[in-house]
Amino acid sequence: MSTLPVISLAPLLTTLPSPSDLQNTLNALSSACTTHGFFYLTDHGIPPERLKQVLTLTRNFFKTASPADKERLARQDPDGARGFQRLGENVTLGKRDAHEAVDFYREWDESNSSLRPKDGTLGGKNLWPEQPADLKAEMNKYVEEVLKVGSVLVEAMGRALGLDGDEANELVRCTDKSFWVMRMIGYPPLEDCAEGVSCGEHTDYGCVTLLLADETPNALQVLTRSGEWIYANPIPGAYVVNIGDMIERWTNGLWKSTLHRVIHTGSNYRVSVPFFFEPNFNARIRPLKKCIEKTGGKEIGDEVVYGDHLIGKIKGNFY
Ligand SMILES: O=C(O)CCC(=O)C(=O)O
Ligand SMILES: [Fe+2]
DSSP states (O other): OOOOOEEEOHHHHSSSOOHHHHHHHHHHHHHHHHHTSEEEEEOOSOOHHHHHHHHHHHHHHHHHOOHHHHHHTBOOTTTOOSEEEOTTTBEETTEEOSOEEEEEEOOOOTTOGGGSOSSGGGOSOOOOOSSSTTHHHHHHHHHHHHHHHHHHHHHHHHHHTTOOGGGTTHHHHTTTTOOOEEEEEEEOOGGGSSSSOSEEEEOOSSSEEEEEEOSOOSOEEEEOTTSOEEEOOOOTTOEEEEEOHHHHHHTTTSSOOOOEEEOOOSSSOEEEEEEEEOOOTTOEEOOOHHHHHHTTSOOOSOOEEHHHHHHHHHHTSBO
């Protein structure tokens, strides 16, 4: 059975990397994104204790929150996206997902209301659990750290694609105020759930997903180009990274956002915390000239505004 490649981010985080290390990393990135759209990321600079803490806080929230606590955090109907979502409230391909979650998004700049969409889906503020008491502060610190990893990675992707001229900086420019999303997800064993899978097959919407998951094996599955589902089992200290729809759009399909799903048949309660490093809300994403050249010269798909794409997806996400 094939496994996903492992890429070390170290050469992109050191001030004076050896040119060959740097080039090897960019080549590995390009190859992983072309072949799988998925890879493991090591040496990303976030200490293992922080990753462990994020998972422990998440587990403790799901373990201790009462139904009333969860209700207080519940997202606002009908389309509100920030906050708690009950078991089975998320749907993928029209089927209920057997997980519960709390979703957080970048908050709007108070001083510039002109940037906010009229649509209420992403309005308001994030709804933070009161328990564990340190969850909000620690998760906010984590967001700052993981945002840096996302931006280093996306800049490296631009270099791996060989972007030049007026496009050289396009990926960085369009993600410098990343409209990030973070989900705390809890997966009960599937046998305890009435129907469905833990998370139905889907591609992610944006740029790059940095997935942190507990040690549960045989839950996350990735569809290979040859049509085989393989497990992306956790490697301690590493992220499972995958590229989203906006990278596919930018690269004119050279790099594809890959289908994945979660089928958690183990007997434990699994937790994961995917962090979605996304384009800016108002970023216009269109195929890059360099990528059109590399894919036969014909542009696939129209320009999309990331925020519109996101809202369109969110509206189909709830039961
Ligand atoms: O929990 C996981 O392993 C993956 C979750 C996922 O694919 C998502 O939230 O987009
Ligand atoms: Fe996903």
